[in-house]
Amino acid sequence: MGKLVIFITLLAGVLGLFVDSIRDLMTSELASTLLIPAFLIYFTFVFATKGIEKFKHENVKELKIEDYYRDLSKKELIEQLEIWFDLLTQTELTLEVLGERSTKGITKQVLKKHDVKPEVYALGKVIGSTWIYGKERTNKLLVQYQRYNYESDNLDGLKALSYIAMIISSLRKDLMNVDSDPIDLLLLKIKDANEPEKLDAFKVAIKEIEDEIK
Known part of the structure; x- marks a missing residue:
């Protein structure tokens, strides 16, 4: 000391x-x-x-968070794209499978009480999940498709399939920035889509939908 x-x-x-x-x-x-x-x-x-x-x-931290959500978005978009592709090719089967999966734990009495079919409930969940990650055009198509479903029980009709083909095309653009013609998807997946009368009907339906989302 x-x-x-x-x-x-x-x-x-x-x-x-x-x-x-x-x-x-x-x-x-x-x-x-x-x-x-x-x-x-x-x-x-x-x-x-x-x-x-x-x-x-802070910038690096923000970029890491942005990359995480971008990767998550891509993963979810791929899953949604696969579901929509199945809806185009096997509409009734896919809706039935999705309906059983999405209403698991929900009794038939509850669905009947609210006048909701399992396949309609499942389709609503698919539309909602796609909306979260879709871009502007995709979301406009989803809105019009859902409005169509409210007014029609024909979930695998000509116009319904046209909506689905356009949603797939738009999702591919969102995910891969690749343009694809909905008509090509319909020709690829629907056996008689190349029949002149049916092909013209699809073209008319697609034109109508394009006008709806403008």
Whole structure:
């Protein structure tokens, strides 16, 4: 303890020798023209550097979060695209399977009470899930398709299939930025879609739907 007191006393004495010199230096022309600006520049640089580092850290964090949700969105879109593709090719079967899956735990009495068919309930869930990740055109198609379903019980009719083909085409654009003609999807998946009368009917339906979403 005694040694510490002696050291502090000596240090204070040494610093005392330079007090006048330091005071003279700080009030000199050299300090006002060189040292003080240099100190200001240095501290400005230090604070700016820390600010930039903090910004970079926050920016990297935000990018990681954005990448996470982008990857999640792509995964969900792929799943939705597969469901819509099944709806186009095997509409009744897919709706029945989805209906059983989505109403698991819901009794038939509850569905009957609310006048809801399992396949309609399932289709509503698919539309809702797709809406979350779809872009503007896709969501407009979903709205019009759901309105059509409210007014029609024919879930696998010509216009219903046209809606589904257009939704698939729009989802592919959202996911892969690839353009695809709904007519090609209908020709690919529906056996008699290439019959002139039916093909013309599909073209008319697609034109009507395009007008609906404008």
